[in-house]
Amino acid sequence: MSSITPVSRGVTQLSLVGKYRFKRGYAEWSEADRDATDELAPYALTALDELRAASASLG
Incomplete structure (x- = not known):
């Protein structure tokens, strides 16, 4: 049996x-x-905000 839930x-x-x-x-x-x-942070935060929005839409 798989342990992946x-x-x-x-x-x-x-x-x-x-x-x-x-x-x-x-x-x-x-x-x-x-x-x-110019720093990396704003670019990374924008990309991660997109992930946050996508995961929120999953429920």
């Missing part, structure tokens, strides 16, 4: 999506036309 499967999927969102934020930051004062 629907909850653990959901957590695993959300963690993978979170990792993807962070990588996307990093990519946008690294490719942006920016100066030395």
Whole structure:
């Protein structure tokens, strides 16, 4: 019998999506036309806010 429950499967999927969102934020930051004062945080927060909104819609 599998020890993977629907909850653990959901957590695993959300963690993978979170990792993807962070990588996307990093990519946008690294490719942006920016100066030395631009930081990664706003890009990462935007990407993670999208994840938060998507997970909230799941219930």
